[in-house]
Amino acid sequence: MTTVLLVRHGLTRMTGPVLAGWTPELHLDDRGAKQAADVAARLAALPLAAIVTSPLERCVDTAAAILGERDLSLDVDDRLGECRYGDWTGQSLKVLAKDPLWKVVQAHPSAVTFPGGESLREVQGRAVAAVREWNERLGPEATWVACSHGDVIKAVVADALGLHLDLFQRIQADPCSVTVIRYTELRPFVVRLNDVGGGVADLMPAKRKGRRKASSDAAVGGGSGAS
Numbered sequence: 001m002t003t004v005l006l007v008r009h010g011l012t013r014m015t016g017p018v019l020a021g022w023t024p025e026l027h028l029d030d031r032g033a034k035q036a037a038d039v040a041a042r043l044a045a046l047p048l049a050a051i052v053t054s055p056l057e058r059c060v061d062t063a064a065a066i067l068g069e070r071d072l073s074l075d076v077d078d079r080l081g082e083c084r085y086g087d088w089t090g091q092s093l094k095v096l097a098k099d100p101l102w103k104v105v106q107a108h109p110s111a112v113t114f115p116g117g118e119s120l121r122e123v124q125g126r127a128v129a130a131v132r133e134w135n136e137r138l139g140p141e142a143t144w145v146a147c148s149h150g151d152v153i154k155a156v157v158a159d160a161l162g163l164h165l166d167l168f169q170r171i172q173a174d175p176c177s178v179t180v181i182r183y184t185e186l187r188p189f190v191v192r193l194n195d196v197g198g199g200v201a202d203l204m205p206a207k208r209k210g211r212r213k214a215s216s217d218a219a220v221g222g223g224s225g226a227s
Contacts, residue, residue, distance in 0.1 A: 002135040003143040003191075005043070006153045006179040007066065009058040010035035015175060019096060020058075021082055021089035021117075028061045035176035036065035042178070042197055048072065049142035052134055054080040054149060062176065063147040079130035082149040086117025110165040124155035124165055131156055135183050153179055160188035 010032030014020040028036060043066055052075045053063035063074050088096055096102055105112050105120075113119040131146060138144055148156075150173045158168040160181045172194045173179060180192040196202070 001182045001184040001189075002138060002140055003180060003182045004131055004135065005046075005143070005145045006156060006173075006181065007039060007062060007145055007147045008150055008153055008173045008175055008177050009054075009056075009062040009147060010039075010176045012058050017092060017094075019085055019088050019091055019093060021085040022056065023090055025057060027057045032058065032175065033061070033065075036062045038197075039176045039178065040065040040068055043145070044068070046143055048144055049138045050075055050134065050144040051147070052077050052080065052130075052144065053147040054078075054082065054152075056082060056149075059147045059149070063145070066145055066147070077130050077134075079126040080146055080148040080152060083114070083120065083123045083151050084117040085114045087115040088117065106169055108166055109168060120151070120155065120165060120168075123152060124159060124168075127152045127156050128159045131181075132183070150174075157181070157190060157193065160190050162187075 010028045012020065012026050012032055013029050014023065014026060015032070020026055039062070048066075048070065051063050051067050051070075051072055053059045055076045055078055059080075060074065060076070067074055101112065101115075109120045127148070134144065134146070135142075151168075153173040154168045154171040155165065157171050157173075157179060158165055160183075163170075174194055174196055177194045177196045178192060179194060180190070182189045182191055
């Protein structure tokens with residue numbers, strides 16, 4: 001069985017507040033460089049058959065850290081590149097959240113084609129094809145890294161889980177997380193999902209602003225509210 005490690009790139013100055021898309025010359029910032037070094041250290045013991053990356057600089061930077069001193073070269077595959085968000089590229093997420101299309105992206109992504117860009121169906125199709133073709137090329141005993149982007153990784157995971165694309169927003173892929181899928185002749189197996197290692201600090205409940213509510217109220221709707 002072929003094992004693929006899907007690694008999202010590390011943080012950049014645009015990660016979070018802005019939809020970066022295919023913005024050129026966007027490299028990792030200091031935080032992202034540290035994340036990349038940390039994930040490289042975590043994966044150092046693994047014998048990798050290949051490291052394949054999106055052509056965008058933030059992914060190439062992350063993949064280069066994982067490469068380190070390995071006797072490999074980086075392989076670039078455009079099909080692992082970020083969704084082409086078209087007119088949305090470079091815009092603030094707060095602004096985009098007011099666009100009627102935003103709700104469709106969240107609830108019915110298979111229906112979305114970004115203005116001047118591509119559809120999420122196309123993104124999933126090209127990314128899954130890339131993973132499966134590299135699996136075939138590298139062989140059933142191979143373990144390899146695919147360095148890509150959040151929506152791309154989520155789309156590949158949805159396919160591996162047999163989920164409709166409309167459910168892919170339920171999957172999370174944080175910066176420099178590792179998601180592991182093993183592909184067999186029978187079916188894919190998702191072995192790890194959004195693994196960032198370390199402790200449990202990211203699982204701590206968010207601090208409430210203002211006066212603390214009564215414990216009885218706190219028990220209602222205990223979710224984080226994150227989508």
